[in-house]
Amino acid sequence: MNLEIISSNKSFGGWHKRYRHRASVLSCEMNFAIYLPPQALSGQKVPVLYWLSGLTCTDENFMQKAGAQCIAAELGIALVVPDTSPRGEGVADDPSYDLGMGAGFYINASQSPWREHYQMYHYVTRELPEIIETYFPVSTRRAISGHSMGGHGALIAALREPGRYRSVSAFSPISNPSRCSWGQKAFSAYLGSHPLQWQEWDACQLLRRYESKPEIKPLPMLVEVGLDDPFLSEQLQIDALIDAAASSGWPLTLNCHEGYDHSYYFVASFIETHLRFHARYL
Amino acid sequence: MNLEIISSNKSFGGWHKRYRHRASVLSCEMNFAIYLPPQALSGQKVPVLYWLSGLTCTDENFMQKAGAQCIAAELGIALVVPDTSPRGEGVADDPSYDLGMGAGFYINASQSPWREHYQMYHYVTRELPEIIETYFPVSTRRAISGHSMGGHGALIAALREPGRYRSVSAFSPISNPSRCSWGQKAFSAYLGSHPLQWQEWDACQLLRRYESKPEIKPLPMLVEVGLDDPFLSEQLQIDALIDAAASSGWPLTLNCHEGYDHSYYFVASFIETHLRFHARYL
Numbered sequence: 001m002n003l004e005i006i007s008s009n010k011s012f013g014g015w016h017k018r019y020r021h022r023a024s025v026l027s028c029e030m031n032f033a034i035y036l037p038p039q040a041l042s043g044q045k046v047p048v049l050y051w052l053s054g055l056t057c058t059d060e061n062f063m064q065k066a067g068a069q070c071i072a073a074e075l076g077i078a079l080v081v082p083d084t085s086p087r088g089e090g091v092a093d094d095p096s097y098d099l100g101m102g103a104g105f106y107i108n109a110s111q112s113p114w115r116e117h118y119q120m121y122h123y124v125t126r127e128l129p130e131i132i133e134t135y136f137p138v139s140t141r142r143a144i145s146g147h148s149m150g151g152h153g154a155l156i157a158a159l160r161e162p163g164r165y166r167s168v169s170a171f172s173p174i175s176n177p178s179r180c181s182w183g184q185k186a187f188s189a190y191l192g193s194h195p196l197q198w199q200e201w202d203a204c205q206l207l208r209r210y211e212s213k214p215e216i217k218p219l220p221m222l223v224e225v226g227l228d229d230p231f232l233s234e235q236l237q238i239d240a241l242i243d244a245a246a247s248s249g250w251p252l253t254l255n256c257h258e259g260y261d262h263s264y265y266f267v268a269s270f271i272e273t274h275l276r277f278h279a280r281y282l
Numbered sequence: 283m284n285l286e287i288i289s290s291n292k293s294f295g296g297w298h299k300r301y302r303h304r305a306s307v308l309s310c311e312m313n314f315a316i317y318l319p320p321q322a323l324s325g326q327k328v329p330v331l332y333w334l335s336g337l338t339c340t341d342e343n344f345m346q347k348a349g350a351q352c353i354a355a356e357l358g359i360a361l362v363v364p365d366t367s368p369r370g371e372g373v374a375d376d377p378s379y380d381l382g383m384g385a386g387f388y389i390n391a392s393q394s395p396w397r398e399h400y401q402m403y404h405y406v407t408r409e410l411p412e413i414i415e416t417y418f419p420v421s422t423r424r425a426i427s428g429h430s431m432g433g434h435g436a437l438i439a440a441l442r443e444p445g446r447y448r449s450v451s452a453f454s455p456i457s458n459p460s461r462c463s464w465g466q467k468a469f470s471a472y473l474g475s476h477p478l479q480w481q482e483w484d485a486c487q488l489l490r491r492y493e494s495k496p497e498i499k500p501l502p503m504l505v506e507v508g509l510d511d512p513f514l515s516e517q518l519q520i521d522a523l524i525d526a527a528a529s530s531g532w533p534l535t536l537n538c539h540e541g542y543d544h545s546y547y548f549v550a551s552f553i554e555t556h557l558r559f560h561a562r563y564l
Contacts, residue, residue, distance in 0.1 A: 009547035010510070010539075016547055067349035067550065228292070257292075265291035265298055268349065 003135060006031065012073035013038035016063055021131065025122045026086040032128060033059040035069050039076035040137045047141035047166075047282035048078045048132060049275070052124060052150030052157075054172075055182070056102045057084050062147070065264035071275040077282060078138050082124050084149070086117035098182050099189055105177070106153030107201045109190035118190055121201075125157050125164065143278040145169040147267055148231075151223070152177055155203035159210075162219045167281040169222040169274045171267050172229055175241035176204040182235050204237070207244040214249075221245075222253045222277045224270050226260025285417060288313065294355035295320035298345055303413065307404045308368040314410060315341040317351050321358035322419045329423035329448075329564035330360045330414060331557070334406060334432030334439075337464070338384045339366050344429070347546035353557040359564060360420050364406050366431070368399035380464050381471055387459070388435030389483045391472035400472055403483075407439050407446065425560040427451040429549055430513075433505070434459055437485035441492075444501045449563040451504040451556045453549050454511055457523035458486040464517050486519070489526040496531075503527075504535045504559045506552050508542025 006018040014037040023030040040046045049072070051062050059081045062068070072079050085104030092113040094100035109118035132138055144165045146154035151173025158168030177183020178198045191197040199205045210216060225238055232238060238254070245252035255273070260266040288300040296319040305312040322328045331354070333344050341363045344350070354361050367373075367386030374395040376382035391400035414420055426447045428436035433455025440450030459465020460480045473479045481487040492498060507520055514520060520536070527534035537555070542548040 009543055009545050010508070010541040010551070011547040012551045064347050064546070067352060069547075069550070070349060070554075226292070259292040261291055263291050264346070265293040265351075268351070269292070269294045272352075 001131065003131070011035065012069045014041065014069065014073050016069065018059065023086070023123055023127060025119045025127050026117050028086045028088045028091055028117055030086070030123070031059050031083050033063050033081045034132065034136060035063065035072055035079040036136065037073045037076050037078060040078060043137070044076065045137055045139040046076050046078050047143070048080055048138050049278055050124065050129070050142065050144045051079060051081045052106055052144070052146030052153040053081065053084050054146070054148030054150050055084070056097050059083050061264065065268060066271050067268045068271045068275060071272045075275055075279045077275060077279060078136065080128070080132055082128055085120060091117045094189075099186055103149065103186060105149055105186045105190065106156065107187075107190055110197065111190060111192050114190050121157070124153065125161065141166060141282045143167045143282055145171075145274055145278070146173070147171040148262065149174055149182070152183075152203060156201055156206060158219055158221070159203060159206035160200070162216060165219060167220040167222075167278045169224070169277060171224045171270070172226065172231070172236055172262050173203065173223060173241070174236055176202060176237035178202045178205065179240065180235045180237055204240045204244040207241070207248050207250055210248040210250055218250045220277070220281055221250065222255070222274060224255050224274065225257070226262065226266045227256055227258050228260060229262040229266075231262055283413065285413070293317065294351045296323065296351065296355050298351065300341065305368070305405055305409060307401045307409050308399050310368045310370045310373055310399055312368070312405070313341050313365050315345050315363045316414065316418060317345065317354055317361040318418065319355045319358050319360060322360060325419070326358065327419055327421040328358050328360050329425070330362055330420050331560055332406065332411070332424065332426045333361060333363045334388055334426070334428030334435035335363065335366050336428070336430030336432050337366070338379050339432075341365050343546065347550060348553050349550045350553045350557060353554045357557055357561045359557060359561060360418065362410070362414055364410055367402060373399045376471075381468055385431065385468060387431060387468045387472065388438065389472055392479065393472060393474050396472045403439070406435065407443065423448060423564045425449045425564055427453075427556055427560070428455070429453045430544065431456055431464070434465075434485060438483055438488060440501055440503070441485060441488035442482070444498060447501060449502040449504075449560045451506070451559060453506045453552070454508065454513070454518055454544050455485065455505060455523070456518055458484060458519035460484045460487065461522065462517045462519055486522045486526040489523070489530050489532055492530040492532055500532045502559070502563055503532065504537070504556060506537050506556065507539070508544065508548045509538055509540050510542060511544040511548075513544055
């Protein structure tokens with residue numbers, strides 16, 4: 001495994017670093033960013049918050065815009081941010097912003113021409129954490145969060161494998177992709193048109209599955225939404241998330257904020273709340 | 283005066299807004315950004331920190347990357363960020379990144395073809411503050427700060443008119459533009475080749491002028507530099523700033539940080555220090 005360093009910036013006493021590597025499950029080169037807090041530099045193995053970004057983003061948006069490093073440095077949490085899809089020559093793409101590169105949806109594609117590279121679920125939940133835990137001074141205490149498409153990614157990762165993460169949070173998540181146009185478009189392309197194939201990748205449907213599994217201890221879940229988010233009712237389907245959590249008895253903490261929208265100005269305003277939430281369980 | 287709103291995002295209980303307007307001293311349309319903290323929304327007239335950005339930037343870089351809104355909201359300070367040069371069709375430009383659009387250097391150009399539009403000093407110190415103080419709930423308590431080329435801009439604005447600002451700070455400022463290649467290139471183009479014309483626009487030369495004016499009370503000045511900044515010795519000439527401040531008895535507080543570079547990761551790491559510094563005088 002060859003980790004090529006792209007850039008390195010000191011930040012709040014720690015280091016923000018970008019790397020490039022060959023991702024075997026994606027069959028392409030990928031960039032990721034890591035923020036190592038000061039505690040990691042003095043020999044401590046720190047826990048990791050994985051952050052999944054939204055449509056059109058790369059590993060850079062969150063690190064540049066969310067202002068998370070300040071609090072991560074205080075709390076001693078590493079931040080890891082993957083790209084949002086496979087990229088590069090030979091990787092299938094689509095001219096629209098909500099399919100193909102920049103729109104991997106954190107699922108494992110089963111359909112041609114996507115399946116060769118679009119295995120983002122496997123990448124963000126397995127291959128990338130293995131690299132992080134091998135090459136960086138981090139523990140296996142993991143939390144996951146994300147924004148919009150990345151909020152969907154964080155929720156499904158936590159719900160599919162609750163033992164892997166100690167807590168999950170999301171900003172403005174696409175909560176019920178089977179029932180919104182962003183999700184239906186991506187799932188049809190990546191998974192095929194039969195909605196049965198979609199259940200495994202839809203936070204609301206995954207939540208309802210816990211109705212029949214009272215033996216599983218739910219992990220803490222925090223969701224933040226802006227009430228002036230233009231995507232709130234149609235694409236995010238937060239009401240469906242509330243219903244699904246209620247019906248399966250999953251303890252969801254939902255914070256709604258008047259006047260806030262879908263942008264990183266919203267994420268930055270409440271990222272401290274989320275980092276302190278995760279710190280309680282990490 | 284027609285202020286056209288471009289965008290509006292709630293942020294830390296206040297509002298980040300971008301506007302477009304006709305700038306009469308620049309003879310072109312200009313964008314600027316303002317962050318109004320929560321205190322401004324409840325009827326209080328808040329003080330303003332003007333932020334001048336560096337080469338290639340617009341009004342957006344600082345607002346997206348510095349993480350300043352969090353502290354500005356706590357302290358009740360508005361942030362105003364102009365663009366870094368005139369722009370648009372008919373505005374003189376140059377293919378290089380360090381001359382023309384994105385590189386206005388916050389001076390008033392005297393040479394053709396620049397003088398028609400490149401009157402950025404007048405714009406950021408006069409025309410824009412007049413607009414801000416007319417149309418927004420702010421007081422006339424002003425401070426000024428900036429990064430790199432914008433650090434130079436902040437220093438010269440404060441030194442030329444100490445009564446206009448209550449405090450000045452800078453990150454990685456181009457401190458002695460007459461003696462570095464960035465400054466020499468820009469000053470030759472905008473001001474002509476005679477270095478006598480440059481004295482009025484060079485922080486070190488302006489500082490030395492105070493040797494002969496002990497009656498003027500110096501305003502508080504804070505400068506932050508990263509010791510791994512690749513531009514530190516050649517372009518920023520911080521040593522010359524230290525010498526000039528010492529020789530004129532100007533109280534300069536200079537913080538040097540090992541490992542930090544020239545990026546917004548550096549600015550973000552210490553913006554809280556600067557906002558709290560300005561708050562003491564605002």
